[in-house]
Amino acid sequence: MKITFKIWRQKNSDSKGTLKTYDVDGLTEDMSFLEALDHLNEQLVLKNEEVIAYEYDCREGICGQCGVFINGRAHGPHDHMTTCQLHMRSFKDGDTIVVEPWRAKSFPIIKDLIVDRSAFDRIIEEGAYISSKTGTAPESNAIPIPKAKADKAMDAAACIGCGACVATCKNSSAALFTSAKINHLNSLPQGKAEEHERVEAMTWQMKEEGFGSCTFTGACEVECPEAISITNIAEMNARKLKAKLLG
Amino acid sequence: MALNFLFYRKSLIALTGLFLCVFLVVHLSANAILLLPNDIASELYNSYSHTLRENPLITVVAYVLYISIVLHAVVALLITLHNRKAKPQKYIMDKSQQNSSWYSKNMGILGTLILIFIIIHLANFWARIKLGIGEEVLLDKNGYKDVFSVTYELFQNIWFVLFYSILAIPLAFHLYHGLKSGFKTLGFYHKKGLRILAKVSLIYAIIMGVGFGIIPIVVYFK
Numbered sequence: 001m002k003i004t005f006k007i008w009r010q011k012n013s014d015s016k017g018t019l020k021t022y023d024v025d026g027l028t029e030d031m032s033f034l035e036a037l038d039h040l041n042e043q044l045v046l047k048n049e050e051v052i053a054y055e056y057d058c059r060e061g062i063c064g065q066c067g068v069f070i071n072g073r074a075h076g077p078h079d080h081m082t083t084c085q086l087h088m089r090s091f092k093d094g095d096t097i098v099v100e101p102w103r104a105k106s107f108p109i110i111k112d113l114i115v116d117r118s119a120f121d122r123i124i125e126e127g128a129y130i131s132s133k134t135g136t137a138p139e140s141n142a143i144p145i146p147k148a149k150a151d152k153a154m155d156a157a158a159c160i161g162c163g164a165c166v167a168t169c170k171n172s173s174a175a176l177f178t179s180a181k182i183n184h185l186n187s188l189p190q191g192k193a194e195e196h197e198r199v200e201a202m203t204w205q206m207k208e209e210g211f212g213s214c215t216f217t218g219a220c221e222v223e224c225p226e227a228i229s230i231t232n233i234a235e236m237n238a239r240k241l242k243a244k245l246l247g
Numbered sequence: 248m249a250l251n252f253l254f255y256r257k258s259l260i261a262l263t264g265l266f267l268c269v270f271l272v273v274h275l276s277a278n279a280i281l282l283l284p285n286d287i288a289s290e291l292y293n294s295y296s297h298t299l300r301e302n303p304l305i306t307v308v309a310y311v312l313y314i315s316i317v318l319h320a321v322v323a324l325l326i327t328l329h330n331r332k333a334k335p336q337k338y339i340m341d342k343s344q345q346n347s348s349w350y351s352k353n354m355g356i357l358g359t360l361i362l363i364f365i366i367i368h369l370a371n372f373w374a375r376i377k378l379g380i381g382e383e384v385l386l387d388k389n390g391y392k393d394v395f396s397v398t399y400e401l402f403q404n405i406w407f408v409l410f411y412s413i414l415a416i417p418l419a420f421h422l423y424h425g426l427k428s429g430f431k432t433l434g435f436y437h438k439k440g441l442r443i444l445a446k447v448s449l450i451y452a453i454i455m456g457v458g459f460g461i462i463p464i465v466v467y468f469k
């Protein structure tokens with residue numbers, strides 16, 4: 001199949017970027033979206049042009065590295081899917097596909113489609129861990145955790161830190177990501193001891209990083225590959241209030 | 248660190264917004280009197296209005312109301328500007344209509360329309376009745392200020408009828424999203440509760456939109 005790609009090219013964080021058009025032939029429907037970009041890059045190498053920079057690692061939807069904005073949506077036209085899980089069969093022969101990097105003040109563009117998501121790391125550093133020494137793995141039933149709680153924590157822990165929530169949010173709010181990290185730990189007994197400090201420190205860092213505030217448009221939970229529910233944000237707000245009153 | 252205005256300002260929008268939502272219920276219920284036949288409506292409306300003006304508790308609530316409107320609008324403006332700055336470069340291709348509603352993304356614009364409405368609305372009634380600016384308000388046969396006639400005359404002007412009725416539409420959309428969002432901002436996260444809240448918000452917004460929208464038209468054709 002034949003596709004016209006319009007891809008954001010930007011030399012570095014200081015330069016001004018622009019969309020460049022590439023007509024690409026020889027694609028097949030069973031190629032993944034990243035394989036289509038690989039195919040394009042191979043052609044650029046042969047033509048001695050600079051290849052397009054984009055990120056990936058696992059190519060199976062678990063590492064969260066591959067996020068780009070495809071045809072006006074985070075990770076492409078489907079809900080709840082990473083870019084690496086998107087395949088060319090989702091497009092028609094002759095389509096034009098616009099590819100842009102995540103856009104947010106707190107995610108500066110490094111090059112082409114790669115953005116700097118270290119703001120997420122700094123939020124994590126503020127408390128997405130427990131500070132006690134855990135030693136070797138304890139007996140699995142030593143700490144009883146009801147099934148419903150374990151499931152809830154697991155659902156939140158599924159966040160892969162891809163940044164689609166920030167990318168798609170009109171306010172570039174990191175509330176879905178931050179709430180997933182907070183609720184994951186705060187709903188488990190191991191996380192309880194530091195629950196109030198965690199909420200305050202992590203939400204504070206989120207603000208310091210320059211992310212906007214959540215206005216519940218709901219775009220994030222639609223684009224999130226892990227379908228993290230937006231109710232996590234409401235729960236984080238409740239925890240924040242609780243920390244303020246009791247913490 | 249905990250006491251930072253910026254950190255909690257979103258709750259301020261939600262609190263003032265929800266208070267305004269409660270006020271609107273009371274306000275619409277009172278205005279529904281205008282739907283009754285003119286002679287009954289006139290007496291009821293004027294005596295109700297008189298009772299409100301004489302009640303010291305209502306005077307306090309009225310000040311809370313003014314402060315809420317100003318706080319809500321000012322903080323909403325600050326947040327909207329801050330949120331815009333968080334995304335300095337927009338997407339060249341944007342299909343966000345596939346993942347979120349237009350009204351949830353344009354609360355600031357809807358709110359600004361409501362603010363324009365509120366200013367004109369206060370100039371029409373509050374300024375004339377409470378501040379005595381403009382044409383004097385006459386007394387009815389019970390010796391109460393004839394607020395009914397002020398309303399009735401205003402809505403003989405088709406332009407005011409259109410203005411009031413059309414602006415009930417952005418009001419309804421702002422309320423629909425605002426009610427749902429406000430509870431979540433304040434930390435209500437019960438899943439089933441939120442599903443009920445979404446339905447309640449829709450019904451509330453329809454009642455407010457249709458209610459406020461239809462009264463001027465009914466009065467015009469009476």
Ligand code: HEM
Nearest residue numbers: 215261264265267268323354355358359362425428429432
């Ligand atoms: C009758 C008057 C009004 C009522 C009843 C009302 C109600 C509400 C409620 C309940 C919220 C939810 C708060 C939250 O999301 O946490 C809200 C949000 C908001 N309101 Fe209002 N509002 C009114 C007027 C205004 C005015 C005059 C503005 C002027 C700019 C405005 C702008 C906003 C904005 C920007 C938001 C936050 C956006 C969002 O949550 O998506 N509102 N409003």
Ligand code: SF4
Nearest residue numbers: 159160162163165224
């Ligand atoms: S919450 Fe979802 S969209 Fe946001 S970073 Fe985590 S996995 Fe990605």
Ligand code: FES
Nearest residue numbers: 059063064066084
């Ligand atoms: S490359 Fe790992 S999630 Fe896509």
